[in-house]
Structure formats: C-alpha cells, structure tokens
Amino acid sequence: MLLYGASGHAKVINSILRATGQEVTAIFDDDLGKKNLGDIAVVGQYDPDFQTAAPLIISIGYNDIRRKVAGKIRHRFGRAIHPSALIDETATIGEGTVIMPGVIVQADARIGRHVIVNTAATVDHDCLLGDFVHIAPGVVLCGAVQVGESTLIGAGCVVAPNLTIGANCLIAAGSVVTTHIPDGATVRGNPARVVGNFEAGSPR
Incomplete structure (x- = not known):
C-alpha cells in the first residue's frame, strides 16, 4: 500500500494496515523536507509511475485537500x-x-x-x-x-x-x-x- 501525506493520520492508517497484515511501502508528500515517517520512507511528490500496481490511500485529514489530491492520483485506491x-x-x-x-x-x-x-x-x-x-x-x-x-x-x-x-x-x-x-x-x-x-x- 502507498500513502499520500506523511501526517499523524498516516501513522494511524499504517497501524490499521499492519493490523490487517498489509504493509505501507512508501509515502508521498509535497514537503520535500520529510524523509521518513517512523520506518517508512517518504519518497517526495506524487509520481504516477512509482509502484504502479500498488493501491494508494490519501492520508490527509482535511476534507478539501483530500478532494484536491484525489483528482490527480492515477493509482487505484485502497481501503x-x-x-x-x-x-x-x-x-x-x-x-x-x-x-x-x-x-x-x-x-x-x-x-x-x-x-x-x-x-x-x-x-x-x-x-x-x-x-x-x-x-x-x-x-x-x-x-x-x-x-x-x-x-x-x-x-x-x-x-x-x-x-x-x-x-x-x-x-x-x-x-x-x-x-x-x-x-x-x-x-x-x-x-x-x-x-x-x-x-x-x-x-x-
């Protein structure tokens, strides 16, 4: 699973996924100063060619930002x-x-x-x-x-x-x-x- 947004919300989503036996392999974030979230690499801005088979969840709590981000994602979405x-x-x-x-x-x-x-x-x-x-x-x-x-x-x-x-x-x-x-x-x-x-x- 990929995440978009290296936030506190992402920490909770990662915990949920681990509880179901899934792994977050990388996180996108527009803040290039962020390099990791715990043991997960933050790989920079969204790249539609990165791990194209992996599903993605937008890990941003603000509703309006989540909506804007969803419009540019080319990966399929997970839950x-x-x-x-x-x-x-x-x-x-x-x-x-x-x-x-x-x-x-x-x-x-x-x-x-x-x-x-x-x-x-x-x-x-x-x-x-x-x-x-x-x-x-x-x-x-x-x-x-x-x-x-x-x-x-x-x-x-x-x-x-x-x-x-x-x-x-x-x-x-x-x-x-x-x-x-x-x-x-x-x-x-x-x-x-x-x-x-x-x-x-x-x-x-």
Whole structure:
C-alpha cells in the first residue's frame, strides 16, 4: 500500500494496515523536507509511475485537500478497515475510505469515497455519507442520517435520526443535532444551531 501525506493520520492508517497484515511501502508528500515517517520512507511528490500496481490511500485529514489530491492520483485506491470495526455485511464502503478501531457500521449504511470514520464512531442503519466526509472520534449518527460531501462532524457529536446535514458543513465537537442542516453551515451547541457559514478550504 502507498500513502499520500506523511501526517499523524498516516501513522494511524499504517497501524490499521499492519493490523490487517498489509504493509505501507512508501509515502508521498509535497514537503520535500520529510524523509521518513517512523520506518517508512517518504519518497517526495506524487509520481504516477512509482509502484504502479500498488493501491494508494490519501492520508490527509482535511476534507478539501483530500478532494484536491484525489483528482490527480492515477493509482487505484485502497481501503483501510481496522479488524476491531464491526461492519454489517449489507453496508457499502467506497474506495479510499478509512475505518478506524472500534467503529460500528450498521445495516444498509452507505459510506462514500475517501471518507474517514474515526475511532469508536457509530454509523447506524441506512445512513448515507457522501464522499470526503470526516466523522470524528466518538460521533453517533442515528438511523437514516444523510451527510453531504466534504462535511466534518466533530468529536463526540450526536445526530438524531432521519436528519440531513448538507455538504461542506462544520459541526463543532460535542454538538447535538436535532434539525436538518443546510449546505455550508457552521453549527455548534446542544441543541445545535447554525452560527455561521463554513469557508471551503479552511482548516477542519
């Protein structure tokens, strides 16, 4: 497996892959000052002719950057799913997606491409997560929640059943979402309220 991004997120992905008997052979990174991540070589900027048969995962936590990088990759994309995660056989998981330790994904959930479902998050039945979403540690998505592309749901959030959260939203850590959320909103609180517009490209 190849990674793109020599980050803390890459350390976790490497741990997941090792737990499943896979090896990260090299990491691409645009910062030419980075030479290794632990015992893994950082080989410089992305090269489409490097180990062309190997799958690749984008190991970058920021949703918008992950989206931009995905557009230039010519390798096929892999997935990383920790063996402690409980994934129902009817759930679907897109390419490039990472499922962290302790995650639960219930029946008929659909998880898009290049999604991060972080440590101990719960994605209940019939949820739909768009591409490039990040579900942070400890999040609870109740049944039939829909999350639009490139949205970040912060650590410890709870989202009530049958709600839609739009694309490009930021749901602040610890929020309790009880109403539909429009595209591009920044939301926080219990109950969660829209407090502003999220600017695409801002750190998440």
